[in-house]
Amino acid sequence: MIIKTETDTIHPYTFDSSNMHGNADIVYIPEDFDELRQAIKSCFDQNIPMTFSGAGTGITGSRVPNGGAVISTELMKGISVFGNGKVTVQAGVTLNELDDFLRPQGYFLAPNPTEMNSFIGGNVATNASGSRTFKYGAIREHILGLKLILPDGEIISLNRGEIFADSYKLSLSSESGKKYELQLPVYKMPATKNATGYFAHENMDAIDLFIGNEGTIAAIAEITLKVLPLPESIIGGIVFFDDADKLLDFVIEIRDMSLINNKSNPESVKTISARLIEYFDNPSLNLLRPKFPQIPEKAIAGIWFEQEYSTPNEDEIMGEWYAMIQNYTGLSDDTWIALSDKEHKEMAEFRHELPLQVYENLTENSQKKVGLDTAVPIEHFPELFRFYSEVFGNLPLQYVIFGHIGNSHLHANIFCQNDEEYALALQIYDRCIDKTLALSGTVSAEHGIGKLKKKYLRKMYGDKTVDDMIEIKKYFDPKLLFGIGTMFDINKI
């Protein structure tokens, strides 16, 4: 195990991609499961707070330490078992490394979070999702097994489908035979993608409690994932629009067709059945224009789509997409189409460039940013979309709106040059949160609560539910050592 105690070697572990900064006294870098457990047990015995670190790509300050120890999984790189559509990895394997391992064997991990340098452990801890979540769901739906370490060093192994709550009562055992009996919070989760607080549901699978825990109740050591065979063929496209209303109508039509057709066997599908539908607003295109001057001049917004298909159906599917695109945009001739691996990679890079530019804007110009990660049930999305147009249309601040429009989930990022702008951005943020909650949505669809969104966790669920979540935290972590300041306000515990 590597141990770092010098300020300059600790420094890289004291911030994340939100640009929030903290401090730590020591960093442990275990090389395997036993060393991870040893680091946790040693901190537990000495009452040292622990913050788990993945790649630090989180944007809510969740891995930013509040003193004590950082435990980084960066050397836990094992990929141990592969077969029957399953792979078992240690927490420090990155999405890129997993993809490099799976692709030559003809498999892939479906959800596709954009930041491929993030660790699978970090993805599980935040219930990450990505562009293909539209068809395949968040990472939660692809997690078949977890090996967890609790604050006192007890080990719990869970396989999906094996242990369920009895209504809201959950019973678990650790490998040493220690019993856990707990009452789950009773509350209604939104009918959207969601990464807000602990997962709780009547008769839920025990594994779901630990997915999205943001390092507050258990360390994620090993993960068994469901992986899928690579599709036979994929068509991708970026469609540009000169009219926002038509873009919305286009999205609703392709989304609703896809929600039905994605349930069918791909071999029988000869029409539109997208696996991802992503949005770029005009400021997003403007941010990308210097690097991609081929973006059409008249474009005020764009949609990226991809569809998996069976090769014999290619002509019919292409025909359907061309007809649909022509129906909804005057810029149909400017559509970019991708069929080869190289072209798909270029399109994915185009999409990835956007959050990268946002992050660079933030760090290079020392700006502050306010970033929304909200989603609403699909029936309410048109109202939210129009609300954003109204609110952002006249905003005297630099902003971009992009993201997972197929899931009714957009990221609005507002950049602030000074405190005055920051105060205004926070007001806008609060208005958008209020609107989202009025539309039965979630304050975080994929990034989690971290240290930056605690207030909104309470706003969304109310004090009683959050206090019940804190009881879960206290049950597993009575000394309050894991992820202090993440998800809950420590002073309130």
Ligand SMILES: Cc1cc2nc3c(=O)[nH]c(=O)nc-3n(C[C@H](O)[C@H](O)[C@H](O)COP(=O)(O)OP(=O)(O)OC[C@H]3O[C@@H](n4cnc5c(N)ncnc54)[C@H](O)[C@@H]3O)c2cc1C
């Ligand atoms: C350019 C960019 C694009 C992004 N795109 C997406 C996207 O498409 N979808 C998405 O969901 N997110 C996205 N994110 C956010 C981020 O990548 C995800 O939240 C990711 O899951 C974090 O993984 P990480 O390894 O970097 O974790 P970190 O940031 O290091 O940690 C995140 C949280 O997980 C906890 N944690 C990490 N490892 C463990 C472990 N082994 N056990 C227990 N707790 C642990 C940490 O304590 C912390 O609470 C993006 C970020 C950037 C900068």
